[in-house]
Each structure stands twice: as structure tokens, then as C-alpha cells.
Amino acid sequence: MQRYPGHVPLNTFQRLFLFASSGIAAYISPRRADLVATFGEMTSQPFFARRLKKQMLSDPVGRELLREKPRITSKTLNLDYLRSLPSNTLGNEYVQWLDKENVSPDTRLPVRFIDDPDEAYVIQRYRECHDFYHAIAGLPVVMEGEVAVKMFEFANLGIPMTGLAAISEPFKLPKSMQKRLFDIYLPWAVYNGFKAKCLLNVYWEKELERDANELRKELGISLPPDMRAMRATRAMRPKRVVRNVIRPDSDPIYEKSN
Amino acid sequence: MLRFRRLVHTAIKKDILVVGGGPAGLSLVTALKNSALTRHLDVAVVDGQPIVERLGNWAANNKTTEFENRVISVTPGSVSFLEKIGAWENVVHERTLAYDEMMIWDGESGARIEFDAFDSATGTVATMIENSNVQQALLNTGNTRDTVIQAQVEKIHTVNGLPTVKLNNGIEIEARLLVGADGQNSPVRQFAGITTEGWDYSRHGVVATMHLEFDDFKQTAYQRMLKTGPLAFLPLPNATATLVWSTYPERAQWLKQLEPQAFTAMVNAGVRLDMADLDYLHSLDPKNTDEIIYEVTWRLNTLDEDDTLPTRVESIVPKSVASFPLKLRQADEYISERVALVGDAAHATHPLTGQGLNMGQRDVAALVAALELAVSRGLDIGSLDALEPYPRRAYLQNQLLLGVNDSLYKLYSTDCEPIVRLRTLGVQVLNKLGFVKNKLVEMAD
CATH class of the missing domain: 3.30.9.10 (D-Amino Acid Oxidase, subunit A, domain 2)
Known part of the structure; x- marks a missing residue:
């Protein structure tokens, strides 16, 4: 029985099949957003989505979100207005980040396989807020930055797919990036993810006009070193031939919009 | 000698004095008065509350009033005991409800267990009845009402080897057997120096x-x-x-x-x-x-x-x-020389299986059986020899129930995921095993 628009109810066999096939396929091609999204849904049921829903239900802001079920798209977020905000505000930082990374908020797939409507919204919300986590941490959408954000999300939200991505992907990267991740970004992600308050309970749309650093302080997040700058410095050095590397400057998980 | 003692000591003499006019105490008196063997015993109940005034005409006065909040669950076993002692027919039946299904579900996982007494031996799981309804039925059975003395117990002490209760209206009553049906903080239990275990x-x-x-x-x-x-x-x-x-x-x-x-x-x-x-x-x-x-x-x-x-x-x-407040208590002894404890004075349990009153009824049934035996053998009803069969029948059974209640309570008082999963699995299996469930309903009876 369909419990919300777009819901695809599955039986146990379908569920197992989709779990296994999307898992294998997403590991082989992590750039296929649909596979990653499906695997994320398959692994967050029955336990993890429910736990997140409980976390949201125990928080006034989380309850407000569940009640209003706001969506984040380029229509609900007035990007031009955000560009007009002072540069220290969250909204402006977010739109700066969007422009710098050349991505758009409209690329999120709808949740289909989560049965409970509230839990489906929780996962949907997590997906749509993913860019805000990037922006608040100032991390780029290259695979390296993506891994750091995924680990940060795993420590903060405990969604299994984020953890699986964060531990499986670094080994596909070149040694220099691995070193940077293990020395700087993964420790930052684990420490800040655990320390910060649950990021699902942030009504990002209502925080856009606030000072970003103030918000970070309130949430308990500190900024990591600038990954783009570090990569640029490193790129200036003479290069060795590197084989079998995923092109670093593309979003591995989500397609670019334009 | 006898005359001299009467001069200095003017206590009323009773064979059995029950302290506490709750369901347990009143059932005991009614049962004793109903039995051919114990009918001749001189019995009295002492209660601080004006129970006769309040409950004497309860049936006539409470046809349509709101239900009280003290409602208890009476198992078919307790109902047949109350029938046997003649009290059940005095219950206001319009104010009771016999239920034949019970559904218990897990607050975390939603896993259910459903008991349907329809195909068990008893036909109903239990009957919901107001505490006052039980009390008034007992009061209005036989001459139970006439045995009630309304007074506070001031002091319990031993005079001439017999427990003697001093009341706040000046009367002293000395009894061959003093029964404590006086609730969780039982003064009778304290007099007898019986300690309790529990938490x-x-x-x-x-x-x-x-x-x-x-x-x-x-x-x-x-x-x-x-x-x-x-x-x-x-x-x-x-x-x-x-x-x-x-x-x-x-x-x-x-x-x-x-x-x-x-x-x-x-x-x-x-x-x-x-x-x-x-x-x-x-x-x-x-x-x-x-x-x-x-x-x-x-x-x-x-x-x-x-x-x-x-x-x-x-x-x-x-x-x-x-x-x-909810407690678990079990008295270390149910009897001592010339003292017996019944009902909440002897034990207290978590209400989750609705056994509180029923345990008290079983105590009473066991104590009455012991006293009948003692009378038929010509024993002194206050002696340990006479009382001994009572705890032998009731103690272990109560201990078991307290343990089961306590374990059930503890099993469900956590939301730790592995335990929730295990208990859910257990309940799902149990819910499919009809014969085991029927056995459980019968055991709780």
C-alpha cells in the first residue's frame, strides 16, 4: 500500500535483492546518484531512520520540521536574495559555496523505498541538507571533500551508508589525498560530528540570515583547514604520473545540474 | 485466679481479630463465617475508616454514579472463591465487566501478544470491579457487617501470652489469633517483628x-x-x-x-x-x-x-x-506465634499482571483451609502447628508470581535495541502458540 506520493512498497525478497544489487553497483560506480541513494534507503531501514526520526521528535525544531516538512530546492531558496545577503551570513556562504562548486540544490532524488512517511521525510531532509553540511564545513564536492563530509555525517547522524562510503572510498584515492584525509579531515569529521548537535534538527531555511560562525559555534562545529587551498598548493608541486584515479574535480555522488 | 485476672485486665476476648477491613480482611471474615468448621469462632475486624457507613448502602446509592479510580482485576479463581463464600451474589454486577481478551504490545517495536480466553478453560480472562464494590459485597454477606469495629489501632502488645490490640476508643481486644490484613505498612507485621524483603x-x-x-x-x-x-x-x-x-x-x-x-x-x-x-x-x-x-x-x-x-x-x-508508588515486597514469614499476615501486609507486587487482589484471595483461601484443619483436629488456632499449612500453600506460589512480575517489568523497562529485538521475537513466537497462551491464562488464574 502506497503511504505517500512516490512511495514504492517492497516485499522482503525485493528488499533483499535491491539491498544487494544497489550495494554492489554503488561500490563499483559511486558517481551514480540513484544507486547510492537506493543503497542509502535500503540500509537505513528498519533501524537507523527510525532512530533519526526519534531524535527529531525529541527536539522542538525537529518537530517543527516534521510538522511542516519543508523541501529545499532552488525555488524554495531564493538564491538571488541569498547573494544579496552580507558575506558572513550562512545564506551567503551557502550560495558562495554553490557557485564555487558549480552545483545546484535541485539535484536530490526523492525517497521511494522507506515505508513510514515521517522516516521517508527524515531521509529526504538529510539528502536535501547535504549541501548545507558541505557549506557549513567549507568542504568541496571533490571525492576527498565528499569523504570528509560523509564521515562527518556518519559521526553526527549514524546513517550507515555515509559510514560505508567514508570507509570504502578513501582507498580508491591516491596516496597523497589519503594521507591528507587520515591526518586532517577524517579526525576532524569524527570529532566534530560527535561533538555537534544533531544537524537534522536545524531549520537551515530559518538560519540563512544568521552569522555563519555564530551558528557553527552554536552547533559545536569548528572549520577544518581549507581543502581547496591545500589541494592547490599541492598541485603546484611537480607531479608524478598517477594511474587509475577518479578525476578529482567532479562530484562523485551527484550529477552536476548544468 | 480467673476472677483475679478479669479484675485487673478487662480486654474483650476474641478468637480471631483481623486488623484491616480491605478486601483481604473482609474476605477472611466472610469465609470463616461461611465455613461449617469455623463458623463458631468469635471474629472481629478492626478498621480505622467508617467502612460500614460508607459501604453499607453502596449498592443502592451507586447505581449510576461515576466509576471510582480504584478498580481491580479479579481472576475467575478469585470469583469462584467469592462465590463459594457467598459474596459474589452481592456484587453490583452492572458495575463490573468480565473481559475475555487481553492485548499486550511492545511500546518500542509494537510486537503483540493476544490472549483470548474464549478457548481456554475459564472463558474469561478476568473481571474488572471497583475495590468498593468487592468490599461492600463482602460486608453485606452473612453477618460480616456485625463483626466490624471502627477504630484506630493505637498499640499492639502481648498480655498473658496473647496479642492484645489497644484501640483509640479505649477498648482492648485480646485474640488467640491476630491477622494482619492491614496493608503494606502493616502494624501487625511490625508487632510480630517480621521483616520484609524487596525493593x-x-x-x-x-x-x-x-x-x-x-x-x-x-x-x-x-x-x-x-x-x-x-x-x-x-x-x-x-x-x-x-x-x-x-x-x-x-x-x-x-x-x-x-x-x-x-x-x-x-x-x-x-x-x-x-x-x-x-x-x-x-x-x-x-x-x-x-x-x-x-x-x-x-x-x-x-x-x-x-x-x-x-x-x-x-x-x-x-x-x-x-x-x-510501586513496590515489590515479600514478608520473610507469613506467620509467627498467634499472628498471620494476608494480602498486602504479606506481599506487594507490580500491578502489571493484575494479581494484587488475587494473591490476597489465595492467601485467605489457604489460611481458612489451615484454620478449618486446625479446628477439626482440635488444635489451638493461634499455634504455629495450626498455621503452618498456610504459608506452605501460599508462600512459594506468591514468590513465583512476584518473580514473574518483576522479570516481565524488567524485560520491558528498557529500549536497548538488541533486547527489544529479542523480546519481540519471543513474543511473536509465543503469540502463535495458542496452547501455551491458554496455559498462561490458566496459570494466572
Whole structure:
């Protein structure tokens, strides 16, 4: 029985099949957003989505979100207005980040396989807020930055797919990036993810006009070193031939919009 | 010599003096008066409350009044005992409800176990009845009423080797056998120097009488096992139900501060909503009725209607909300020389299986059987020899029940995921095994 628009109810066999096939396929091609999204849904049921829903239900802001079920798209977020905000505000930082990374908020797939409507919204919300986590941490959408954000999300939200991505992907990267991740970004992600308050309970749309650093302080997040700058410095050095590397400057998980 | 003692000591002499006129004490007197072997014994009941005044005409005065909040569950075994001693026919039957189904579900996983007494030997699971209804039925059976003395016990001491009770109206009564049916803080037990074992659950049971949206055609008792303690929703006639919600003491206090409409909303929330919702609701200001109702209404509307759950509560009877602390207690001995303990004086249990009153009835049945045997053999009814069969029959059985109740309570008082999974699996298997469930219903009887 369909419990919300777009819901695809599955039986146990379908569920197992989709779990296994999307898992294998997403590991082989992590750039296929649909596979990653499906695997994320398959692994967050029955336990993890429910736990997140409980976390949201125990928080006034989380309850407000569940009640209003706001969506984040380029229509609900007035990007031009955000560009007009002072540069220290969250909204402006977010739109700066969007422009710098050349991505758009409209690329999120709808949740289909989560049965409970509230839990489906929780996962949907997590997906749509993913860019805000990037922006608040100032991390780029290259695979390296993506891994750091995924680990940060795993420590903060405990969604299994984020953890699986964060531990499986670094080994596909070149040694220099691995070193940077293990020395700087993964420790930052684990420490800040655990320390910060649950990021699902942030009504990002209502925080856009606030000072970003103030918000970070309130949430308990500190900024990591600038990954783009570090990569640029490193790129200036003479290069060795590197084989079998995923092109670093593309979003591995989500397609670019334009 | 005898004359001399009478001159200095003017106590009234009784064969058996029962302290406490609750269901256990009154059942004991009624049962003794009903038995051919013990009928001749001179028996009296002492109670500090004016029970005869309050309950003597209860049946005539309470045809249509609201249900009291002290409602108890009487198993078929206790009903047949009350029938045997002639009291059941004096019960106001319109104010009782025999239920034949019981549904218990896990507050975390929702896993259910359903008991259907239809195909067990007894036909009903139990009967819901007001405490006062049982008491008045017992008072109006035989000449039980005439044995009641209304007075406070001032002092219990031993005179000439017999327990003697000094009352606040100046009367002293000396008895060959003193029976403590005087509740959890039993003065008789303290007099006899009997210690108890057990612990407090640091939970309070919140009770209330509730009006439902409509009368359910099924007679089902419901219990939701929340991490804070079970919420029992027990049927009464005429679209009414009684609540026993055991929860943390501070939450019980919070619930008692609510306006009736907010309390109604909270009961509906307690039956249907997630523990996370309940935690949040309890963090609100108890005086903020609108917000509580708003939050509950919103959450309830997100749920699919489930008619296997209890009917929603429409309102509660004002002033019917009360609470009491939950404990586990077992007296180390039920008897000592010339003293016997029955009912709550001997043991206290968590109410989750509704066994409190029934354990007391079984105590009484066992004690009466022991006294009948003693009389037929010509033993002194206060001697240990005469009383010995009573604990032999009742003690271990009560101990078992206390243990089962305690384990059930502990199994469900956690939301630790692996334990929730295990108990869910266990319940799902058990729910399929009809013959085991029938056995359980019969065992609880």
C-alpha cells in the first residue's frame, strides 16, 4: 500500500535483492546518484531512520520540521536574495559555496523505498541538507571533500551508508589525498560530528540570515583547514604520473545540474 | 485466679481479630463465617475508616454514579472463591465487566501478544470491579457487617501470652489469633517483628477513570509496555475504562498537574505515540494545555487509524486522577506465634499482571483451609502447628508470581535495541502458540 506520493512498497525478497544489487553497483560506480541513494534507503531501514526520526521528535525544531516538512530546492531558496545577503551570513556562504562548486540544490532524488512517511521525510531532509553540511564545513564536492563530509555525517547522524562510503572510498584515492584525509579531515569529521548537535534538527531555511560562525559555534562545529587551498598548493608541486584515479574535480555522488 | 485476672485486665476476648477491613480482611471474615468448621469462632475486624457507613448502602446509592479510580482485576479463581463464600451474589454486577481478551504490545517495536480466553478453560480472562464494590459485597454477606469495629489501632502488645490490640476508643481486644490484613505498612507485621524483603520500583502508578469516544463491542484489556513502565487500559461498562499508567515519579507528578483535557490528550498519546513523542511532551509545561493538545493532535493525525488499539479517550472523570508508588515486597514469614499476615501486609507486587487482589484471595483461601484443619483436629488456632499449612500453600506460589512480575517489568523497562529485538521475537513466537497462551491464562488464574 502506497503511504505517500512516490512511495514504492517492497516485499522482503525485493528488499533483499535491491539491498544487494544497489550495494554492489554503488561500490563499483559511486558517481551514480540513484544507486547510492537506493543503497542509502535500503540500509537505513528498519533501524537507523527510525532512530533519526526519534531524535527529531525529541527536539522542538525537529518537530517543527516534521510538522511542516519543508523541501529545499532552488525555488524554495531564493538564491538571488541569498547573494544579496552580507558575506558572513550562512545564506551567503551557502550560495558562495554553490557557485564555487558549480552545483545546484535541485539535484536530490526523492525517497521511494522507506515505508513510514515521517522516516521517508527524515531521509529526504538529510539528502536535501547535504549541501548545507558541505557549506557549513567549507568542504568541496571533490571525492576527498565528499569523504570528509560523509564521515562527518556518519559521526553526527549514524546513517550507515555515509559510514560505508567514508570507509570504502578513501582507498580508491591516491596516496597523497589519503594521507591528507587520515591526518586532517577524517579526525576532524569524527570529532566534530560527535561533538555537534544533531544537524537534522536545524531549520537551515530559518538560519540563512544568521552569522555563519555564530551558528557553527552554536552547533559545536569548528572549520577544518581549507581543502581547496591545500589541494592547490599541492598541485603546484611537480607531479608524478598517477594511474587509475577518479578525476578529482567532479562530484562523485551527484550529477552536476548544468 | 480467673476472677483475679478479669479484675485487673478487662480486654474483650476474641478468637480471631483481623486488623484491616480491605478486601483481604473482609474476605477472611466472610469465609470463616461461611465455613461449617469455623463458623463458631468469635471474629472481629478492626478498621480505622467508617467502612460500614460508607459501604453499607453502596449498592443502592451507586447505581449510576461515576466509576471510582480504584478498580481491580479479579481472576475467575478469585470469583469462584467469592462465590463459594457467598459474596459474589452481592456484587453490583452492572458495575463490573468480565473481559475475555487481553492485548499486550511492545511500546518500542509494537510486537503483540493476544490472549483470548474464549478457548481456554475459564472463558474469561478476568473481571474488572471497583475495590468498593468487592468490599461492600463482602460486608453485606452473612453477618460480616456485625463483626466490624471502627477504630484506630493505637498499640499492639502481648498480655498473658496473647496479642492484645489497644484501640483509640479505649477498648482492648485480646485474640488467640491476630491477622494482619492491614496493608503494606502493616502494624501487625511490625508487632510480630517480621521483616520484609524487596525493593521500590521508583515508579508511580497513575490511575484515572476515563470516558471513551464510543462503547467498544469487544471486551478487551490492553497493556502497552513502555520503557517508563506499562500503561494499562482496562475496560469498564458504558464506554468507560480505567487507567493504570506506571511511570517515573516526576512524570506521575507532571500528569497529575494537567488540566483534564490535557490529561485526556496525554492518555491518547500514551496509548498510540512513540516514546520520543512522550519524552518531548513531558518536557512541556504541564499548565500549557493548548500546546500539549496541539502537539498530541498533530502526531495522532499522522497515524493510520488502528481499530485493534483501545478506543480513544474522550474525557476523564475530574478528580479521578491519583497515583501511588510501586513496590515489590515479600514478608520473610507469613506467620509467627498467634499472628498471620494476608494480602498486602504479606506481599506487594507490580500491578502489571493484575494479581494484587488475587494473591490476597489465595492467601485467605489457604489460611481458612489451615484454620478449618486446625479446628477439626482440635488444635489451638493461634499455634504455629495450626498455621503452618498456610504459608506452605501460599508462600512459594506468591514468590513465583512476584518473580514473574518483576522479570516481565524488567524485560520491558528498557529500549536497548538488541533486547527489544529479542523480546519481540519471543513474543511473536509465543503469540502463535495458542496452547501455551491458554496455559498462561490458566496459570494466572
